[in-house]
Amino acid sequence: xxxxxxxxxxxxxxxxxxxxxxxxxxxxxxxxxxxxxxxxxxxxxxxxxxxxxxxxxxxxxxxxxxxxxxxxxxxxxxxxxxxxxxxxxxxxxxxxxxxxxxxxxxxxxxxxxxxxxxxxxxxxxxxxxxxxxxxxxxxxxxxxxxxxxxxxxxxxxxxxxxxxxxxxxxxxxxxxxxxxxxxxxxxxxxxxxxxxxxxxxxxxxxxxxxxxxxxxxxxxxxxxxxxxxxxxxxxxxxxxxxxxxxxxxxxxxxxxxxxxxxxxxxxxxxxxxxxxxxxxxxxxxxxxxxxxxxxxxxxxxxxxxxxxxxxxxxxxxxxxxxxx
Numbered sequence: 001x002x003x004x005x006x007x008x009x010x011x012x013x014x015x016x017x018x019x020x021x022x023x024x025x026x027x028x029x030x031x032x033x034x035x036x037x038x039x040x041x042x043x044x045x046x047x048x049x050x051x052x053x054x055x056x057x058x059x060x061x062x063x064x065x066x067x068x069x070x071x072x073x074x075x076x077x078x079x080x081x082x083x084x085x086x087x088x089x090x091x092x093x094x095x096x097x098x099x100x101x102x103x104x105x106x107x108x109x110x111x112x113x114x115x116x117x118x119x120x121x122x123x124x125x126x127x128x129x130x131x132x133x134x135x136x137x138x139x140x141x142x143x144x145x146x147x148x149x150x151x152x153x154x155x156x157x158x159x160x161x162x163x164x165x166x167x168x169x170x171x172x173x174x175x176x177x178x179x180x181x182x183x184x185x186x187x188x189x190x191x192x193x194x195x196x197x198x199x200x201x202x203x204x205x206x207x208x209x210x211x212x213x214x215x216x217x218x219x220x221x222x223x224x225x226x227x228x229x230x231x232x233x234x235x236x237x238x239x240x241x242x243x244x245x246x247x248x249x250x251x252x253x254x255x256x257x258x259x260x261x262x263x264x265x266x267x268x269x270x271x272x273x274x275x276x277x278x279x280x281x282x283x284x285x286x287x288x289x290x291x292x293x294x295x296x297x298x299x300x301x302x303x304x305x306x307x308x309x310x311x312x313x314x315x316x317x318x319x320x321x322x323x324x
Contacts (some may be wrong), residue, residue: 001044001045001048001058001060001065001068001069002045002058002060003017003045005041005045006038006041006042006045007038007165007169007170007173007195008037008038008163008165008166008169008170008193008195009033009037009038009042009162009163009165012031012042012160012161012162013042015160016042016046016049016160017049020046020049020050020057021057025050025138026138026157026158027130027133027137027138027139028130028133028138028139028140028141028156028157028158029046029138029139029140029141029157029158029159029160030115030140030141030142030143030146030149030153030154030157030158030159030160031043031140031141031142031143031160031162032143032144032145032146032159032160032161032162033144033161033162033163033164034144034162034164034192034193034194035144035194035196035197036191036194036195036196036197036198037162037163037164037165037193037194037195037196038162038165038195039142039162040111040113040142042162043111043113043140043142044068044111045058046109046140047068047073047076047109047111047138047140048060048064048065048068048069050105050107050109050138051064051065051068051073051075051076051104051105051109052064052065053065064104064105067104073104073105074103074104075102075103075104075105075107075108075109076108076109076111077094077097077098077108077109077110077111078110078111078113079091079094079110079111079112079113080113080114081113081114081117084117085117085118085119085122086112086114086115086117086118086119086122087119087121087122088119088121088122088125090122091118091122091125091126091129092125094110095125095129095134098110098129098134098135098137099134099135101135102135102136106136107135107136107137107138108135108136108137108138109137109138109140110137110138110139110140111140111142112126112139112140112141112142113142114142114143114144115141115142115143115149116143116144116145116146116147116148116149117148118149123149123150123153124150126153127150127152127153127156130153130156130157131156139157141153141157146159163193164192164193164194165193165194165195166193167188167189167193168188170188170191170193170195170198171184171185171187171188172184173195174187174188174198174202179202182273183202185272186207186271186272186273187201187202187207189269189270189271189272190207190210190252190270190271209242209245209246209249210249210252210253210271212246212249213246213247213249213250213253214249214253214271214274214277216231216235216246216250216318217250217253217254217281218277218280218281219231220318220321220322221281221284221285223322228315228318228319228322229315231314231318232311232314232315232317232318233311235310235314236310236311236314236315240304240310243304243310243314244301244304247297247300247301247304250297251294251297251298252270252271253271253278254285254290254293254294254297255270255290255294256269256270256271256275256278257278257281257282257285257290258287258290258291258294260275260278260279260282261282261287261290264279289324292324293321293324296317296320296321297317300313300314300316300317
């Protein structure tokens with residue numbers, strides 16, 4: 001476990017290393033950025049560096065590093081959502097634990113994952129601790145968005161922004177993990193800067209979902225209603241998470257065709273492995289149709305988030321896309 005394990009975000013990593021080396025670490029950090037780009041890993045390595053007894057921090061060899069690697073360091077606390085939210089009972093238990101003196105290190109570290117899922121009650125309870133910290137404790141809050149956090153919590157944290165990983169860096173990291181370069185290049189584009197998403201696409205046959213979206217796209221032109229009923233029935237039988245993924249991939253396919261209207265060799269195209277198939281769709285999907293189709297997809301996604309009937313929502317979407 002060392003800084004070299006982190007892919008991308010070199011500016012954020014350099015900042016953290018300077019804080020540790022100079023002993024100027026604030027009592028609260030907030031790591032903000034999209035999911036799957038290494039925020040939790042960075043928080044864990046930061047904790048290891050703060051606990052480390054070696055010269056190069058983290059050294060990976062001292063007792064503190066070994067305990068952290070074994071996930072049993074007594075002065076590290078990891079708080080994650082209980083269900084969908086972080087509840088006030090969890091924060092209160094944490095407050096009781098950190099009120100005690102450190103067991104092994106000269107400080108304690110709290111990593112709060114998905115801090116933006118705190119309930120209003122738990123956020124206000126945590127705020128009191130951040131305002132009047134007890135003992136030597138470093139809080140590392142992790143969030144996808146700062147908008148869902150109280151302004152008063154934001155004001156008490158040093159905010160460190162994490163950016164999506166560059167495609168080239170992501171593709172290189174995948175090749176280093178022995179994935180084929182051609183596959184790595186495609187996945188790096190589809191993953192939108194998220195190493196976590198890239199691994200999910202590779203390890204869980206994520207391209208099958210994209211290919212399912214491509215099949216929908218290819219059947220929409222001049223199809224009869226039997227195709228609409230069949231496709232909507234099959235799609236609505238997917239669990240809601242997979243259905244959302246199909247719609248997201250369909251949105252990216254529409255976007256790629258929109259880009260191809262201007263430049264069929266553009267570097268902005270995500271689905272570079274199916275450019276020929278998308279090229280076959282350009283004549284049917286005019287720019288005006290594509291803009292309307294992307295809007296209809298967005299409306300359907302909002303309706304599904306509002307928990308409307310999935311089969312009805314998908315049927316209406318496919319009919320509207322067919323009739324554009």
